[in-house]
Structure formats: C-alpha cells, structure tokens
Amino acid sequence: MKFNKHLFIALALSLATIVTLSGCSSSAKATTKSTTTKTTITAITDGNVAPFAVKQKGGTINGYDADVLKAIVKRLPQYKLEWKLADYEALLGNIDAGRADIGVNHFGKTPERQEKYLFSKPIFEDKPVFIVKKDNNKIKSFATAAGQTTLAQVGTGFSLDLENFNKKNPKKQIKITYVKNYNDLQDISSGKYDFAYNDLSMYNAEQKQYHINDVKAVLLKKDQDGKNFTHPYTYFVFGKTDKDKKFQKAVNQELVKLAKDGTLTKISKKYLGSDFSPAALRK
Incomplete structure (x- = not known):
C-alpha cells in the first residue's frame, strides 16, 4: 500500500483539533460549574x-x-x-x-x-385594628383607648405606634404591658387586658385557628387615627x-x-x- 504523506498530515491535524476541542469542552464545563457556585x-x-x-x-x-x-x-x-x-x-x-x-x-x-x-x-x-370584647363599644380609636390597658411586644411596629401616642399624649396615656408571647385574642377574651393592637390579617388568621367568639376586631379609621399609623x-x-x-x-x-x-x-x-x-x- 502506497504511503500518502498529505493524507497522514490531514489526519494528524484532525486528531489534534478533536483533542483541542475536547479539552476546551472540559474546560468550559469546569468554568460553568465554578461560576454556578451559590x-x-x-x-x-x-x-x-x-x-x-x-x-x-x-x-x-x-x-x-x-x-x-x-x-x-x-x-x-x-x-x-x-x-x-x-x-x-x-x-x-x-x-x-x-x-x-x-x-x-x-x-x-x-x-x-x-x-x-x-x-x-x-x-x-397593614390594616390596623383594635381587638376588644364583643360588648365593648367604647374603644374605637387611639383617643378612646387612652387610660386603657393593652399588651405589646418590644420593637414591633404596633408597640412603637402605642409608644409614640403616649409620648404625644403624656396626660392621656395607654397602659402598655410588654410580653414575650403575644396571645392577644386569648388575653382579651379572658379580660386580662382591655384591648390589643394588631393587623386585620393576623386577627383573621388567629380566629381561623382558635375560634374565639367573644372578641371582635375594630378597623381603625384613617381620618381619626391616620397620624398614629406610623408603620x-x-x-x-x-x-x-x-x-x-x-x-x-x-x-x-x-x-x-x-x-x-x-x-x-x-x-x-x-x-x-x-x-x-x-x-x-x-x-
């Protein structure tokens, strides 16, 4: 069989190209893998x-x-x-x-x-509400909550609203008790506090879970309490x-x-x- 020098060179170049491409592919995969680190x-x-x-x-x-x-x-x-x-x-x-x-x-x-x-x-x-006993028709706003008792957690938007109201009204303050576990519906139902300050969504979720029938949520009105909704x-x-x-x-x-x-x-x-x-x- 006659040796074809030109054919041999072409085959060698082809093999070199394949090896090079293969190496590039592996390198590309490695690069892709390294760039997807989360x-x-x-x-x-x-x-x-x-x-x-x-x-x-x-x-x-x-x-x-x-x-x-x-x-x-x-x-x-x-x-x-x-x-x-x-x-x-x-x-x-x-x-x-x-x-x-x-x-x-x-x-x-x-x-x-x-x-x-x-x-x-x-x-x-937020859609802020006061939670009160069902027969309580007096507490409907921050002003009518003055002198009443409530519970709060330190550092929440709700507790800050209550604190700011007290700062602005030193002679008509809301009486705040800070608690670790915020069981607002249960504590209002038992009469431990006069009202709780919360959001309508949280009230609805708690009612769905606990079904406490002797309390209600009073939606606060912006024209009365908008200045108190700082959060x-x-x-x-x-x-x-x-x-x-x-x-x-x-x-x-x-x-x-x-x-x-x-x-x-x-x-x-x-x-x-x-x-x-x-x-x-x-x-």
Whole structure:
C-alpha cells in the first residue's frame, strides 16, 4: 500500500483539533460549574409570627413573609436559602453579629433601625385594628383607648405606634404591658387586658385557628387615627455589608416583578384570605 504523506498530515491535524476541542469542552464545563457556585443566604425568624413566618412540625418555615422570600430566591439562581430560628429579642442581634443575612419576622421600619439596617421595599400593607370584647363599644380609636390597658411586644411596629401616642399624649396615656408571647385574642377574651393592637390579617388568621367568639376586631379609621399609623408597611431587614447590599438590590427587583405578575397577591390570599400586598409595588 502506497504511503500518502498529505493524507497522514490531514489526519494528524484532525486528531489534534478533536483533542483541542475536547479539552476546551472540559474546560468550559469546569468554568460553568465554578461560576454556578451559590451564595448562601441565612434568613432568621422566631417562627412564631402567624401567619407570616411559622415553624411547622417538620421544621420548615411557612407563611406569607417566608413564602415571599422563597419565591424571590427561586428566581435568583445565584443564591441558596437557609433558615435559622431565634427568640424575637435576638433576631436583629444575629444580623449584627453576621450570623444571619435577612430578618423575616413582620418587621416595621423605624428611624433607629434605619441607622443600622437596610430594608427591602414593603412586602405587606397593614390594616390596623383594635381587638376588644364583643360588648365593648367604647374603644374605637387611639383617643378612646387612652387610660386603657393593652399588651405589646418590644420593637414591633404596633408597640412603637402605642409608644409614640403616649409620648404625644403624656396626660392621656395607654397602659402598655410588654410580653414575650403575644396571645392577644386569648388575653382579651379572658379580660386580662382591655384591648390589643394588631393587623386585620393576623386577627383573621388567629380566629381561623382558635375560634374565639367573644372578641371582635375594630378597623381603625384613617381620618381619626391616620397620624398614629406610623408603620403601615412591613419589610425584610438586612445588614449593611457589601453582600447584604447586593442581595437587597436583587430582592427589591424581584419584589416588584412578583407584585406585577400577581404572585404576591396569590401568596397573600393563601395565608391571609385577601390581598394585603402593597399596591405601591404595582405602580
């Protein structure tokens, strides 16, 4: 058989090309794999703020706030979500210490908190109510609640509203007792306190669970108490590191998309019975 020098050279070049392409393919796969490394985001909650973030028997965290965050991270493939539980008083401290990246606990915004933390766009719009016994027709506003007793948790938007009212009305203050476990319906039913300050969505969720028939929710009117509603929205809370700033920006972008495509409304109706998602996000 006659040796064909030109054919041999062509075959050699072809083999070299195949090997080179194969190497490039492997390199490309390695590069792709390295660029898909996910950043872990640790979300912290007390798991006891129904119906917003509640620890289930299996250990998962469900609720409006929790599911909104899950929906956001699902659209952000560069992130991976993990959950951490802590007492309410320690939630922000964990963010301070770098042990958590985002607080998911129906947080309100205050000037003091804004100095230390970043906030998402609003994720929820409050419809504030006073919870009273069914035969109580006197407590209908902040003014008529003056001199009456109530319970509150330290640092919530609701407790801050009550505190601000007292500062503005030193001679007609509401008597506040701070509690760790906020059992508002049960404590009003038993007569332990005169009223509780909460949101209509939370009242509805608690009634669905406990069916306490001798209490009612009185929707507060904006023309009477609008100046006292200093915390109409709730938010996710972040630290102020570069990682936090980057994640906050991504969260805010996805929140707007979720509001406009109806996802927030769907999650709200699932947990709250109606749409409590902020209308401002859809504008």
